[in-house]
Amino acid sequence: MSQLVVAALQLPTLGMNATRLEFYLKQAKQRDADVMLLGEYVLNHFFKEIETMSVNMVKAQTKKHLEFLKELSMSYDIVFVAPIIVHKKDGYHKTIVKITPNNIRYYEQQILLPYAHWNEKKFFANKVLPLEDAMTFSVKGFKVMVMAGFELHFDPFWEQVTRKKVDLVLLPTASTFGSHNRWRELIKTKAFLHGCYILRANRLGEYADDEVQWKFYGDTMLVSPEGEVEMMLEDKESMLVEVIDKADVNEHRKAWGFEKELKERERLV
Numbered sequence: 218m219s220q221l222v223v224a225a226l227q228l229p230t231l232g233m234n235a236t237r238l239e240f241y242l243k244q245a246k247q248r249d250a251d252v253m254l255l256g257e258y259v260l261n262h263f264f265k266e267i268e269t270m271s272v273n274m275v276k277a278q279t280k281k282h283l284e285f286l287k288e289l290s291m292s293y294d295i296v297f298v299a300p301i302i303v304h305k306k307d308g309y310h311k312t313i314v315k316i317t318p319n320n321i322r323y324y325e326q327q328i329l330l331p332y333a334h335w336n337e338k339k340f341f342a343n344k345v346l347p348l349e350d351a352m353t354f355s356v357k358g359f360k361v362m363v364m365a366g367f368e369l370h371f372d373p374f375w376e377q378v379t380r381k382k383v384d385l386v387l388l389p390t391a392s393t394f395g396s397h398n399r400w401r402e403l404i405k406t407k408a409f410l411h412g413c414y415i416l417r418a419n420r421l422g423e424y425a426d427d428e429v430q431w432k433f434y435g436d437t438m439l440v441s442p443e444g445e446v447e448m449m450l451e452d453k454e455s456m457l458v459e460v461i462d463k464a465d466v467n468e469h470r471k472a473w474g475f476e477k478e479l480k481e482r483e484r485l486v
Contacts, residue, residue, distance in 0.1 A: 219358035223385070223414075224250040225457045227437040227450045228259050229265075233278060235285045241456045246293045248458045251356055254266035255299035256420035256437070257366055257391035263424050263431070264340050267302070267309065276304050283314065283321070291318045296356060298363055300389050306344035313363050313389065315352060324352035326365040334429050337367075348373050350381075358463060359384045366390035369403060379476060380413045384466045388417040393431045399447070400436065409444030412470040414461050416440075421454060442469035 224245040231237065245253060258297050260282040261267065267275055279301055283479050286297045297316040302309050303323070311329060315322045327348055329337035338345075350376055352363040364385040368374050369388060378386060386407075392400050400417075408415045424431040438449040448459050460480060 219463045220462050221252065221357050221385070221463075222248060222250045223416050223439065223459060223461055224248075224253040225416055225437045225439070225450075226253065226255050226259070226423060227255070227418065227435050227457070229433075229454070230258055230262050231260060231282070231463070233275050233281060235282060237374050239284065239289060240421070242293055242295070244291055245458055246295065250295060250297065252296045252460055254386070254387050254389060254390050254416055254418045255297070256318060257300045257417040258422075258433075259420050261268065261302040262297055263391070263422075264302075264309075264337055265424060265426065268340070272304055273304060275309070276398060281470075283316070286316045287321065290320045293320060294360060298315050298389070300365070305342065309340070310339060310343055311365075313352070313365060315354065322354075324363050324365075325446040326368065327351075328365075328368050328371060330367050342435075350377050353377075353381055354468065361385045361387060362385050366392065367376045369407065373439075375407060375411055378413055379428065379479075383411075383413050384424060384463060385413060385414045385416065386460065388415055390417055390419045391433055392419050392436070393433050395423070396426075396436075397434060397436055401438070404438065404440050404442040405446065407439040408442055409469075411444045411473065412473065412475065414439065416457075421452070442466050 248275045301314045303312050313324045331338040354361055360383050364374055365406045366388055404415050418437050421435050422433050435452040437457055439447045441447050448457050
């Protein structure tokens with residue numbers, strides 16, 4: 218049965234400095250990593266910082282990182298998945314990019330945080346539209362799905378995980394405000410109920426304004442289909458590299474039979 222080596226980088230915002238990416242990538246490649254995930258607001262600054270930055274600076278940041286990740290992907294034969302901010306005529310768009318040696322694909326986040334203290338929905342130009350399927354792709358026999366951090370909370374994305382028999386969900390986040398336990402339990406529960414691995418990359422760093430202080434705490438983790446934390450990073454800059462096995466996914470789905478029970482009833486409709 219096939220195996221996949223997955224990696225997640227736990228970093229603060231890199232800004233225009235990309236040298237650390239290659240440092241970690243060399244280590245990941247020594248362990249035969251196939252896929253590398255980065256957290257939200259690592260390639261670009263936090264959106265509240267972008268409010269005070271020039272458009273040209275943000276565009277230069279994005280362009281540099283896209284070019285560098287493309288070079289690294291070709292040199293090391295690795296798939297990168299990373300949130301990145303794209304500027305279009307109508308403003309900034311919050312997206313996730315998948316970069317391989319052969320192509321670049323974008324997934325535009327469909328549901329953004331709408332809260333008074335953290336209003337990405339207002340800041341970004343992502344349109345409110347009927348939900349579409351998230352980005353999926355295959356690597357070494359694994360079906361992989363990319364899900365933006367806030368989208369974890371909405372069932373239609375998890376229905377897609379079941380429908381498309383997704384083996385691995387890549388979840389980049391920028392979690393803060395001491396929400397460690399809530400995110401751990403949500404991720405473990407979703408992995409168990411949907412019989413998939415979840416690789417979460419959460420950023421580091423701090424941001425403060427007059428009213429609120431954000432402290433991004435890490436907790437990058439890999440969770441198995443059994444809902445067990447296979448590996449978790451703490452609150453320091455570091456990298457996770459682990460092997461996942463398709464047999465674990467298949468055994469969990471066979472043992473619990475959640476999908477089988479649903480299909481049996483769908484045939485009666």
